[in-house]
Amino acid sequence: MNTKTGQDRLSPEVRSLLAQRLAGQTRSREVSAGYARLARRGSGSRFPLSFAQERLWFLEQLEGPSALYNSTHTFRMRGDLDAAAMAEACRELVARHEILRTTFESDDGTPVQVIHAPEDLPAIDGHWGQDASSAEIEAFVQAVAREPFDLVRGPLFRVQLWRRSDGAGASAACEHLFLVQLHHIVMDAWSIGVLIQDLAALYRSALTGRTSHSVKLRSG
Numbered sequence: 001m002n003t004k005t006g007q008d009r010l011s012p013e014v015r016s017l018l019a020q021r022l023a024g025q026t027r028s029r030e031v032s033a034g035y036a037r038l039a040r041r042g043s044g045s046r047f048p049l050s051f052a053q054e055r056l057w058f059l060e061q062l063e064g065p066s067a068l069y070n071s072t073h074t075f076r077m078r079g080d081l082d083a084a085a086m087a088e089a090c091r092e093l094v095a096r097h098e099i100l101r102t103t104f105e106s107d108d109g110t111p112v113q114v115i116h117a118p119e120d121l122p123a124i125d126g127h128w129g130q131d132a133s134s135a136e137i138e139a140f141v142q143a144v145a146r147e148p149f150d151l152v153r154g155p156l157f158r159v160q161l162w163r164r165s166d167g168a169g170a171s172a173a174c175e176h177l178f179l180v181q182l183h184h185i186v187m188d189a190w191s192i193g194v195l196i197q198d199l200a201a202l203y204r205s206a207l208t209g210r211t212s213h214s215v216k217l218r219s220g
Helices: 012-022 051-063 083-096 134-145 189-206
Strands: 070-079 102-107 110-115 125-127 157-165 174-183 215-219
Touching: 051 110, 070 134, 070 189, 083 157, 083 189, 134 157, 134 174, 174 189
Parallel strands: 125 157
Antiparallel strands: 070 174, 070 215, 102 110, 157 174
């Protein structure tokens, strides 16, 4: 029987740093005017974690990957929706917000954030058959919500767009399910609301010059 605890699985460097944190030995940080000023960082940049991020990172080392700190949001929409415009909006969102393309690595036992280039966003478009039941869709959403993130490999931001037609032909009404999922290490609950507003604005911008669409958004 394997009786190793979470701490036994950590490297000596990580155990040492964890012991310091648990003992309340907070590392001193000098905050200069230049450091405090928000500035865009290029891909490949590495920089320290916030205290809240450090806490989540340590818990990940102790407990292993899990969905405990996943944040999953579903939006149900009825009406016309331009999947290409939504994909364009998502790409722009990732390009605009560096934290959405950031991963977390260990540098000699010290966690660091690494920014990546805004590319290789996974495809987000899929569809269910007309006879897909609400229970089947809900089971799918729950399964997605339980998928853990990999803090080292990323990405820590995932989106999916699914649709189900109520019938055949051009007049058939469509129901869309948009899933937004993040790890709490990259965004808190308040910031997610701001992110969704930004995504909606980018979607409207992507539709410029196209036929107007009328979509009702309902979170659920």
